[in-house]
Amino acid sequence: MMSPEDYMLPCLNKKFFGLDCMGCGMQRSIAFILNGDFIAAFHMYPAIYSLIALIAVIFINYFRNFKHAYKIIIILAVMNAILIVGNFIFKTFFN
Template structure:
């Protein structure tokens, strides 16, 4: 599966990882059952999963209003992505 992953254009062009670097590898680790490795590669993988689950519920179940949960999970996901990115850049992990 790793042979078919897309390269990060930001890393190729500028030599610096983008905030989303590691998403594909984290998904591959999740599919292999390596949950801790997925978190180490991309800590926002679980908040991203929560976001997509809530977004799917919002689109499928029109009887309930999930918009506040979707917005809250999107903000949480963005915060986790940015915090993890700055920690990774600061400590060069």
């Protein structure tokens, strides 16, 4: 039987240069969420839950504008950028 991992795309950055990219771990993190392993998903890619929140707010705001949506989106985007870059630095230099 096929599993979600069988459909994952390889990271070209890791394949060609041997280094993780800033998105490495996102696909596996989503697979962990789909399997119900939420802690492993966070350990694989710490920005996954804030990314899900950002996408949800953007999606909801697209169909139904709400007050302060722009500020919430900016805050979530900055938080995601910090988490993604921080995780990349941690994996690259301290792992």
